[in-house]
Amino acid sequence: MSALVMTACAATPTAAPAGGNKASAYPTPAQAATVAVAKIVTPTSGKAAAHGVIISADNGKPLVNTAIRLAEVYRQGNSDPIYVLNTASSPGTMSDGTGRYAISDLTPREYVMFVGDPTFAYTVIRAEDGKEKIWSLAANQVMNMGIFTVTLK
Amino acid sequence: MKQKVLRAGIAALSLATSLVGVAKADTGYTATFSTAVAYMNVGTGTAHMTLSYYPENTVTPINITLADLPAGGSSTIFASSVGTLPDGFKGSGVISSDQPIVATLVQISSGSGTTVKNRPLSNGFASGATGVLVATVLKERNNTNTRFAVQNAEASGNIDVTVRFYSASPFALVSTQTATGIPAGAAKYFDVGTIASIPSNFSGSARVDAVKSGTSTAAVVAVTALELGTANANASSFEGTSGGANTIYMPSALCNAPGESNTAYAIQNASDSASASVTVSYRSLAGAEVARKDATIAAGGKLSSVACSDGFPNGTSGSAVITSSGAPIVAMLKVYNQTPPNGAVYGLYTAALGATSGSNKLYAPFVRWTDTQWTATTRQRSYIAIQNIGGALNAGQVTVKFLDKNGAQVGSTVSNAAALGAGQKFSVNPSQAGSAATEFGYYSDGTSGGGMLIEGPSGSQLVAVVRVATYNADNGAMFGEDYLATAP
Numbered sequence: 001m002s003a004l005v006m007t008a009c010a011a012t013p014t015a016a017p018a019g020g021n022k023a024s025a026y027p028t029p030a031q032a033a034t035v036a037v038a039k040i041v042t043p044t045s046g047k048a049a050a051h052g053v054i055i056s057a058d059n060g061k062p063l064v065n066t067a068i069r070l071a072e073v074y075r076q077g078n079s080d081p082i083y084v085l086n087t088a089s090s091p092g093t094m095s096d097g098t099g100r101y102a103i104s105d106l107t108p109r110e111y112v113m114f115v116g117d118p119t120f121a122y123t124v125i126r127a128e129d130g131k132e133k134i135w136s137l138a139a140n141q142v143m144n145m146g147i148f149t150v151t152l153k
Numbered sequence: 154m155k156q157k158v159l160r161a162g163i164a165a166l167s168l169a170t171s172l173v174g175v176a177k178a179d180t181g182y183t184a185t186f187s188t189a190v191a192y193m194n195v196g197t198g199t200a201h202m203t204l205s206y207y208p209e210n211t212v213t214p215i216n217i218t219l220a221d222l223p224a225g226g227s228s229t230i231f232a233s234s235v236g237t238l239p240d241g242f243k244g245s246g247v248i249s250s251d252q253p254i255v256a257t258l259v260q261i262s263s264g265s266g267t268t269v270k271n272r273p274l275s276n277g278f279a280s281g282a283t284g285v286l287v288a289t290v291l292k293e294r295n296n297t298n299t300r301f302a303v304q305n306a307e308a309s310g311n312i313d314v315t316v317r318f319y320s321a322s323p324f325a326l327v328s329t330q331t332a333t334g335i336p337a338g339a340a341k342y343f344d345v346g347t348i349a350s351i352p353s354n355f356s357g358s359a360r361v362d363a364v365k366s367g368t369s370t371a372a373v374v375a376v377t378a379l380e381l382g383t384a385n386a387n388a389s390s391f392e393g394t395s396g397g398a399n400t401i402y403m404p405s406a407l408c409n410a411p412g413e414s415n416t417a418y419a420i421q422n423a424s425d426s427a428s429a430s431v432t433v434s435y436r437s438l439a440g441a442e443v444a445r446k447d448a449t450i451a452a453g454g455k456l457s458s459v460a461c462s463d464g465f466p467n468g469t470s471g472s473a474v475i476t477s478s479g480a481p482i483v484a485m486l487k488v489y490n491q492t493p494p495n496g497a498v499y500g501l502y503t504a505a506l507g508a509t510s511g512s513n514k515l516y517a518p519f520v521r522w523t524d525t526q527w528t529a530t531t532r533q534r535s536y537i538a539i540q541n542i543g544g545a546l547n548a549g550q551v552t553v554k555f556l557d558k559n560g561a562q563v564g565s566t567v568s569n570a571a572a573l574g575a576g577q578k579f580s581v582n583p584s585q586a587g588s589a590a591t592e593f594g595y596y597s598d599g600t601s602g603g604g605m606l607i608e609g610p611s612g613s614q615l616v617a618v619v620r621v622a623t624y625n626a627d628n629g630a631m632f633g634e635d636y637l638a639t640a641p
Binding site: 082090094116 | 220234259532558598
């Protein structure tokens, strides 16, 4: 089981993680102050959890009621890692009315994050080098994915 | 346990411009596409599946165990390599399952400034074929280029591929392209726009042959093609086909209805030596022939049959049956808006192969519906046309069940309200299943997946085309692409 905890009045933006989305500028403090009330989640023992905020690049407002999906990363030999999103079963959630999201009970492993519907309009969060950002989640870890400003295409 | 293997081309391409957020006015041809694969378990037990993922010309695939899928369940996978986007990536995949599955490829234009709104659809292949025909190939013709992938559909071993491009009028071999050493499951891409020996304004076809490398033994391949606008944002997809048939069924015929939508059939003589005497018989919704076109197509030649030009009544919809005496034919259904409603941004622009045979049971792995997010353009709708190509059926004999991602029926069963004569069609969509299906295929946890089972009485012959559409906020119409429902 997991517990979702909403912090009461944290107006300070969640810290942007290193290697953020080059395609998407981080919100200015003024923008972030309206949305960055952290959504905290506690994972079941042995599992991981993740939370963050997404903002629309079109208008700077929270991206609400939008799918947040974590694609599993696979590695084999010296090949580039592969990520696979299974729309029916890969972990995910919907952002809330303030663009926040929290995903609990994640299997500890590496993930790539999708925002939106991968059969229609979406974006993949990228690191500073332009490559898809890979998050490595450990057991019992709560990962702050950060704030990302995105355009769904 | 017998394994059913389905091969599906996967291409994941993007441009560096998408990485820095530079707005770019793509045409269909310059746009980059990523591919998702929608699949459905059409067996009776839980499917245990593996995805083998091949970057282009890779010998050793990366094998990924997919989540188990209950009978009737459906999902979509999106697979890509990390970090390949600046250079572009092309590849292919094979899904192996211990239950029969069907699959449809969804091509999604990527890039921050893309103007390509269509999501080209085509079906995966349960097996390959020798001598695959790409029914229409264009180079800078009608502002369109063709690009297609040839996948080694053998279970093992490399193959060598020969692609022969033929002009339609006059029928003549124009160019021969080869590729050698393609590993099993891997694919080679051919971009007609970059083949110098094919002249501009080219309209023709291509035949793909393959042998096992170092031998003269024929090998099987699977081919998926894209037609891409060079001066507009059009994009559509269709499958290569083997042989041809003397009767082809088109579940859709339109002349400015609805929303100024129109159909054209691209009919190809599949023979390189015999002519085909072709009749296009347009049928009303009541099944009566309301227009007819007769023509002779020279060997290897093509015929374009436009419903409005052929006398199909303005403002009406129906279906068509295309017959050929003499050489076999292949035919493609194209649906488009007569007048681009917003400059270069077309709305409806679709392509799908005409059906050569029917089945009393058809599955569609990618079906969606939204009431609440249609005009927000964040969710899609599916419209399904079902044509009876067998004997007459009574009202209620054709049933449609909408199945969620786990295979459970959503809402009520929909059926044909009126009798269906031979060649007659009716249309359905998930909203007809009731309030439970108002957001069909979408779930509150952000997951998605939903399919459809169409069933007629034993011995009946049905074909169906599924249109997956997106609201066009610019003009209130829709973008959309079609794929054929598949027999198990």
